[in-house]
Amino acid sequence: MTSRDDILESIRASLPRVDRPLPHVPMFDEDPPASLLSAFKDSLERMGGIFLDPPASGDVLAPVRVKVASAKVVCSTVPEIAGNRDIATVSATQELADVDFAIVRASFAVAETGSVLLSETDLNINALAYLAQHLIVLLDPADIVVNLHHAYRRPEFRERHYASFHTGPSATADIEGVLIHGAQGVRSLSVLPIARIYQPQPTSPQEKKHD
Amino acid sequence: MTNSAEQLPGRAMLHPEMVAAEDNQAMYRDGHRLDHAEGASKPLRSRPEPQPRGAKIHGNRPIDQAEAAARFIASPEHEKMHDERLWDLRQKRDREMHHIPEWEQLRSLASAIKEHTLTHLDEYLDQFEAHARANGIHVHWARDAAEHNRIVHGILSDHSAKSLIKSKSMLTEECGFRHYMASVGIEVIETDLGERIQQLDKEDPSHVVVPAVHKLRTDVAKVFADTIGTDPENSDVHYLAEAQREATRPLILAADAGMTGGNFVVAETGTFVVCTNEGNADLSANVPKLHIASIGIEKIIPRLEHLAVFVRLLSRSALGSPMTQYTSHFRGPRAGGEMHVVLVDNGRSERLGLEEFWTSLKCIRCGACMNTCPVYRRSGGLSYGATYSGPIGLIIDPTFNARKYSNLPFASSLNGSCTNVCPVKINIHEQIYAWRRELVKRHDVPLVKKAAMKAAGELLSRPAAYRAAIASADVALAHLPRFVIYNGLNAWGKHREVPHPPKQTFHSWYKANRGGTQ
Numbered sequence: 001m002t003s004r005d006d007i008l009e010s011i012r013a014s015l016p017r018v019d020r021p022l023p024h025v026p027m028f029d030e031d032p033p034a035s036l037l038s039a040f041k042d043s044l045e046r047m048g049g050i051f052l053d054p055p056a057s058g059d060v061l062a063p064v065r066v067k068v069a070s071a072k073v074v075c076s077t078v079p080e081i082a083g084n085r086d087i088a089t090v091s092a093t094q095e096l097a098d099v100d101f102a103i104v105r106a107s108f109a110v111a112e113t114g115s116v117l118l119s120e121t122d123l124n125i126n127a128l129a130y131l132a133q134h135l136i137v138l139l140d141p142a143d144i145v146v147n148l149h150h151a152y153r154r155p156e157f158r159e160r161h162y163a164s165f166h167t168g169p170s171a172t173a174d175i176e177g178v179l180i181h182g183a184q185g186v187r188s189l190s191v192l193p194i195a196r197i198y199q200p201q202p203t204s205p206q207e208k209k210h211d
Numbered sequence: 212m213t214n215s216a217e218q219l220p221g222r223a224m225l226h227p228e229m230v231a232a233e234d235n236q237a238m239y240r241d242g243h244r245l246d247h248a249e250g251a252s253k254p255l256r257s258r259p260e261p262q263p264r265g266a267k268i269h270g271n272r273p274i275d276q277a278e279a280a281a282r283f284i285a286s287p288e289h290e291k292m293h294d295e296r297l298w299d300l301r302q303k304r305d306r307e308m309h310h311i312p313e314w315e316q317l318r319s320l321a322s323a324i325k326e327h328t329l330t331h332l333d334e335y336l337d338q339f340e341a342h343a344r345a346n347g348i349h350v351h352w353a354r355d356a357a358e359h360n361r362i363v364h365g366i367l368s369d370h371s372a373k374s375l376i377k378s379k380s381m382l383t384e385e386c387g388f389r390h391y392m393a394s395v396g397i398e399v400i401e402t403d404l405g406e407r408i409q410q411l412d413k414e415d416p417s418h419v420v421v422p423a424v425h426k427l428r429t430d431v432a433k434v435f436a437d438t439i440g441t442d443p444e445n446s447d448v449h450y451l452a453e454a455q456r457e458a459t460r461p462l463i464l465a466a467d468a469g470m471t472g473g474n475f476v477v478a479e480t481g482t483f484v485v486c487t488n489e490g491n492a493d494l495s496a497n498v499p500k501l502h503i504a505s506i507g508i509e510k511i512i513p514r515l516e517h518l519a520v521f522v523r524l525l526s527r528s529a530l531g532s533p534m535t536q537y538t539s540h541f542r543g544p545r546a547g548g549e550m551h552v553v554l555v556d557n558g559r560s561e562r563l564g565l566e567e568f569w570t571s572l573k574c575i576r577c578g579a580c581m582n583t584c585p586v587y588r589r590s591g592g593l594s595y596g597a598t599y600s601g602p603i604g605l606i607i608d609p610t611f612n613a614r615k616y617s618n619l620p621f622a623s624s625l626n627g628s629c630t631n632v633c634p635v636k637i638n639i640h641e642q643i644y645a646w647r648r649e650l651v652k653r654h655d656v657p658l659v660k661k662a663a664m665k666a667a668g669e670l671l672s673r674p675a676a677y678r679a680a681i682a683s684a685d686v687a688l689a690h691l692p693r694f695v696i697y698n699g700l701n702a703w704g705k706h707r708e709v710p711h712p713p714k715q716t717f718h719s720w721y722k723a724n725r726g727g728t729q
Contacts, residue, residue: 004352007556011333014564020326025516028313045240047247093498094464113534126497126545130490148519157515158480161543167534170490174405174421176428177251177296178448179238183404185490
């Protein structure tokens with residue numbers, strides 16, 4: 001008898017003989033914030049993240065350029081801004097160990113918690129978001145959902161192999177409760193609100209195979 | 212410095228003398244002090260003092276928790292810092308709770324989802340396995356700790372892996388995994404800061420979420436000076452954390468394999484979810500090509516929509532933080548990588564059959580019951596001499612070894628606070644009491660505790676005598692079991708009076724103010 005069968009048989013022999021129906025989970029969205037973007041900003045800042053206010057006019061990427069100006073190695077996976085480490089040429093994760101700034105775009109964000117979702121599609125190499133010293137995330141304000149109940153309805157969790165909510169930077173307070181950013185992963189996480197350059201086209205059935 | 216935070220409701224300090232005079236390293240956003248993750252809501256400062264060690268282990272003999280607790284209490288800096296930090300987490304949890312109008316509804320949902328899943332555990336595990344396999348995950352099953360360790364060793368041997376970076380997992384603690392790996396010559400590197408401190412100090416984690424919470428900064432400075440070469444005179448926390456980051460990063464980059472636990476497992480998608488604040492699980496999972504996740508079979512939930520309920524509750528209950536910094540969903544291996552999940556029973560299926568205790572399997576390991584427990588806060592997690600400490604430990608540990616952990620269910624005042632804060636509504640204090648009865652039945656309880664139980668039984672059966680006893684004991688929480696704990700028959704009562712006894716018991720207040728007859 002395999003361990004699998006053994007365990008399942010042991011479970012069946014032990015199952016409590018009580019009726020416990022699966023409850024319906026509401027969306028808890030009756031009272032949404034007036035602005036999802038400003039609610040997201042507040043939540044992000046509480047979690048130690050940095051919200052980059054885009055300038056009222058001119059170069060909307062200016063706050064990002066300022067951040068990376070003195071960095072040696074910048075790795076970008078977004079078309080909006082170029083880095084000097086081409087992720088397409090990276091063959092082993094360890095080659096990302098010297099990255100100062102990684103720039104990526106979030107699949108979406110959650111206002112309730114200030115989280116951004118990063119998946120393998122956004123990162124190209126997952127380790128980029130953890131080995132870099134600092135992380136800059138572009139976020140389309142149209143991609144913010146109100147809470148986690150809405151977040152878990154998103155298709156990313158059924159399509160991607162890896163999807164991670166980042167809610168602020170790497171943090172610890174394991175020693176006497178003193179808060180430290182950059183325990184093991186990124187020392188800072190900044191989010192710039194900026195619409196996607198390429199708006200996803202409404203997909204017709206024939207086009208779907210190209211997704 | 213005057214401590215204005217102390218005056219705010221919900222911010223009361225247990226030990227105001229622990230407030231730091233200055234806090235020039237605190238971080239602010241928009242004028243607010245940041246206290247996310249495990250961050251304390253106010254600056255705390257300790258004075259150096261030798262670290263009290265945990266319970267003395269003598270094979271299978273009953274752990275003397277009270278003895279180890281007495282040594283912890285005899286180290287006031289440790290005791291007060293521990294008490295203060297955990298109480299701060301508890302108060303931050305309350306603050307979060309008040310921000311969420313549906314909090315109680317979420318707790319009820321979480322409890323109901325877990326109870327439903329546990330009563331259909333075989334079906335959901337079957338679903339998970341099918342979906343995970345379809346996504347390219349290798350799924351293994353381990354009946355017990357030994358089989359778990361053998362399976363993981365086998366996977367590592369297949370890849371000629373000699374070093375393993377891992378994130379914190381209580382299950383691997385349960386399995387004695389690091390000891391086993393050391394015996395077969397594989398180097399294990401813990402990557403959570405607190406867990407790494409504990410590994411380097413050859414101690415077990417003392418708390419499920421904050422493993423080194425019982426240590427002072429000076430204790431950590433000593434451990435790091437001895438192991439990673441930091442300046443023994445420098446106990447600056449930023450310096451210590453940075454030194455650890457710098458020392459661990461090369462080990463992460465060079466590791467042959469990575470290992471994580473799993474906080475939740477979703478049957479419908481074959482996903483497992485890992486929550487950390489440091490991002491160390493994501494490094495462990497994403498830097499080496501091989502990722503192994505060890506997960507207890509009770510971690511499963513049916514669908515993604517249920518995950519929302521648990522993720523909303525977990526970090527708020529644990530740390531009073533709205534979310535862990537990283538909540539990562541693994542549904543399949545990355546390109547060029549390999550992913551294994553080891554589903555571990557290790558006594559869980561048997562526990563499922565214990566009528567009074569099966570709901571302990573609902574536990575999501577948030578640690579809220581530990582943070583609120585007056586016994587845990589003042590005795591330190593290592594005093595329990597077991598993988599799981601605090602209230603949840605009292606009801607889980609005896610299922611592993613009823614004799615060795617026979618004293619543990621007595622390390623409680625049965626005040627019920629653990630039950631009140633549990634995000635999945637486990638009736639913890641009732642199960643603690645039920646374990647006392649169970650252990651007496653099994654003759655696994657020392658005589659002195661039996662006498663206390665008998666006295667409790669007699670007192671319980673005579674309400675007037677009980678109220679008289681309570682009034683004379685003059686304790687804050689007028690619960691019988693608390694009085695029983697504080698009587699001379701139980702070593703736990705010594706030196707453990709509640710600091711501010713009320714002028715009246717509830718009953719005498721009620722009699723005076725409501726004026727009714729009994």
